[in-house]
Amino acid sequence: MAPPGVAGYSPGGTEETPMTTAADASHLVPDAGTRAPDPRPVLSVVVPAYNEEDSLAPLHAEVSEVLDGIGEPWELIFVDDGSSDATVDRMFALADADPRVKVVKFVRNFGKSAAYMAGFAEVRGRIVVTLDADLQDDPNEIPRVLGRLRGEGWDMIVGWKQGRTGNEPHKALPSKVFNGLIAFMFGLRLHDSNCGFRVMRAEVAQSLDLYGDQYRFIPEFAHVKGYRVTEEGVNHRKRKFGRSKYGPKRFWTGLLDLITVRFITAFADRPLHFFGTFGLIPFVLGGLLETYVLLSKLFLGGTFQGHVGAIIIGVLLLIMGFQSVITGLIGEMLSAQQRARRFVVDTRREV
Numbered sequence: 001m002a003p004p005g006v007a008g009y010s011p012g013g014t015e016e017t018p019m020t021t022a023a024d025a026s027h028l029v030p031d032a033g034t035r036a037p038d039p040r041p042v043l044s045v046v047v048p049a050y051n052e053e054d055s056l057a058p059l060h061a062e063v064s065e066v067l068d069g070i071g072e073p074w075e076l077i078f079v080d081d082g083s084s085d086a087t088v089d090r091m092f093a094l095a096d097a098d099p100r101v102k103v104v105k106f107v108r109n110f111g112k113s114a115a116y117m118a119g120f121a122e123v124r125g126r127i128v129v130t131l132d133a134d135l136q137d138d139p140n141e142i143p144r145v146l147g148r149l150r151g152e153g154w155d156m157i158v159g160w161k162q163g164r165t166g167n168e169p170h171k172a173l174p175s176k177v178f179n180g181l182i183a184f185m186f187g188l189r190l191h192d193s194n195c196g197f198r199v200m201r202a203e204v205a206q207s208l209d210l211y212g213d214q215y216r217f218i219p220e221f222a223h224v225k226g227y228r229v230t231e232e233g234v235n236h237r238k239r240k241f242g243r244s245k246y247g248p249k250r251f252w253t254g255l256l257d258l259i260t261v262r263f264i265t266a267f268a269d270r271p272l273h274f275f276g277t278f279g280l281i282p283f284v285l286g287g288l289l290e291t292y293v294l295l296s297k298l299f300l301g302g303t304f305q306g307h308v309g310a311i312i313i314g315v316l317l318l319i320m321g322f323q324s325v326i327t328g329l330i331g332e333m334l335s336a337q338q339r340a341r342r343f344v345v346d347t348r349r350e351v
């Protein structure tokens, strides 16, 4: 008799010791067949949350229903951004009940950019969906927007909140101005650049390096890198629980961030082009002025005393220009230290 558990021990097989085949050797693997399958998710939903305790369970229920309807394996990644209410307990309770839910917990509030970065680092799917935790973004929109991303070959589709004028009328005008400005500065025409609803290829999410309040410019960062970005109108709902984390201050800081992001995306790789341009102009003007003073003293009988104003202005211009060029050179040194990839390879077959 073959020792139990040794497959193929009796090569020929007899009446008493039938040949063990690969098919029925499954008993050799401990609890094979009873282990829950762990299919690699295709869709990864990333949800940053700061004090959203009451919204999480309904959000999980809605997301589950919609994504189960799509029929592809998915995961839901919650990032607790240092909440002080029961947010994180609710997240862990959901994760205990549903293995597709993952939780990243911050030790304190680091902001939405940090939350996205932490969430994107956990993503295993090929497609990333971002949703706000507050139920304002409607998960029912995912299948349609996802279909468009795949069908039309976009790298990112950003939501365009519909019905927002009714939900949050005070945000309508500033948002219009702000989005117009962004569109003008980046050449990417979006109505709602900061919409929390986005569907994108995982590669795009993982190419981002957000800090501060830069999550507002996710589509612009992707666009500047060369990814194909567009928008799609999506249903937007009123906040049911909790309250908005952002006050009117965001319009001012948003403007400053806009300058930073435009500057970084345009000149991070070539800082001297910016600082050098601003440096060389005053430098040349200052040089001309001082040369004129010198020539007039040497050949035209002028005096230094008679040109005090020109001398001072000339020297100031020279110093300004010199400083700016040096700043640009320091920028070049910083840029040279950077190890980040400066190009994006097109990984899609169908171009």
Ligand code: UDP
Pocket (backbone or CB within 6 Å): 048, 049, 050, 051, 052, 081, 109, 110, 111, 112, 115, 131, 132, 133, 134, 136, 196, 243, 244, 245, 246
């Ligand atoms: N959020 C976050 N960290 C913060 C502030 C907000 O993760 O420091 C989350 C918040 O929980 C929500 C999303 O970002 O899921 C959008 O926030 P909110 O609804 O307050 O913004 P609004 O809709 O008013 O623009």
Ligand code: MG
Pocket (backbone or CB within 6 Å): 132, 134, 136, 239, 244
């Ligand atoms: Mg909201």
